[in-house]
């Protein structure tokens with residue numbers, strides 16, 4: 001009964017969609033456990049690119065049941081849009097299940113996300129504006145709407161009314177926007193509810209029964225370790241737990257059912273939105289990486305901030321997720337560089353002005369924000385590596401780069417991506433036995 005978790009090891013957009021798709025062909029279920037339509041997961045099949053937000057990446061694989069778990073911030077309008085777009089592209093979306101306990105993102109959550117961001121001014125987080133923070137805030141505040149409520153008009157209307165009584169005060173008096181009409185909002189939710197109803201069920205029961213029967217489940221995380229609400233670069237984080245523990249709370253499957261935890265990392269680093277990023281390259285080298293790697297957001301189209309591989313970040317991801325395997329993506333993007341720096345330590349400054357060198361991730365965010373990277377320079381390579389499927393056929397410098405990453409972060413590399421397609425992959429160790 002393999003239970004495999006896929007988790008981002010950096011700040012997101014590492015290629016989790018591609019990694020999930022590669023493994024999905026060998027599992028029965030792919031379950032999203034956190035986040036919502038803030039995610040943008042790219043899957044390239046037969047030269048066609050699918051950009052998925054809320055849908056688990058397994059949806060493009062007809063042999064797999066795609067599950068939206070209880071830990072997801074579920075936006076029914078977004079789902080319906082995404083579903084019809086995929087169907088127009090020839091993807092069958094009937095093999096989808098949605099948890100009745102997932103929290104619902106409503107139009108007022110999206111609105112609150114956007115207005116509160118602009119209200120923050122210079123201190124803004126750079127959210128995706130998808131209502132993620134406000135949805136999880138309501139969940140924790142115990143006033144959230146769950147998917148099951150969408151099928152009970154009386155309960156839904158009362159909850160929306162109760163929520164908007166307070167939120168409209170905030171919207172009109174603090175943020176200076178128009179109020180949201182509770183009846184209109186409820187009617188819209190009831191309409192979309194009819195479309196999604198056939199897919200909604202007790203997904204925890206489905207997944208546990210499948211695992212008990214000996215079937216396999218791939219748990220697909222949105223976002224990443226450094227965006228985790230507990231373990232990331234708080235407050236510049238998302239509002240859920242992308243880290244491996246989130247796979248259990250976000251689906252209702254116990255930790256004893258998890259057999260592998262696979263971290264996905266780029267061969268360099270990108271970040272979208274605000275917050276500290278020690279190896280960021282703001283000059284020409286950053287522009288080169290962005291253009292070479294086509295580093296623009298799937299959801300917001302924002303240019304991604306780019307930097308050198310940070311071994312402290314991935315070593316930390318190995319620790320907090322208990323990673324058993326690493327997938328290193330976009331090795332091909334680095335082709336053509338004479339030297340490739342890897343960050344092996346930080347010089348950090350204390351509040352008293354003293355500095356010292358660390359090789360583990362600082363937890364104090366003021367310390368992390370002061371971190372100056374210390375680099376080890378690796379040799380680069382110039383040969384085109386896209387399409388190579390055998391590790392031994394990679395240029396010696398590319399092999400050494402991967403081996404150095406393994407040494408520094410303390411986890412084996414099992415898959416290496418050298419191009420966007422399903423076929424652009426080097427397999428070193430099998431992930432599904």
Ligand code: GDP
Pocket residue numbers: 008012013014015016017018039040041042043044298328329330331332333416417418419420424
């Ligand atoms: P996710 O959010 O982690 O699923 O990642 P995104 O889809 O947001 O961003 C990853 C981008 O890198 C996508 O455009 C992928 O098609 C692309 N990609 C993934 N792996 C590779 C790789 O090995 N090489 C190249 N060149 N592109 C890749």
Ligand code: IMO
Pocket residue numbers: 008011012013014038039040041125126127128129130131132133221222223224227236237238239271272273274
């Ligand atoms: P995938 O799954 C990269 C970032 C936003 C912002 C912060 C909070 O594609 O890797 P939110 O809208 O979640 O409240 O924004 O988190 N962020 C992501 N960055 N990839 C993502 O998802 C992200 N999801 C959120 O840019 O800095």
Ligand code: MG
Pocket residue numbers: 012013014039040041042298
């Ligand atoms: Mg993405």
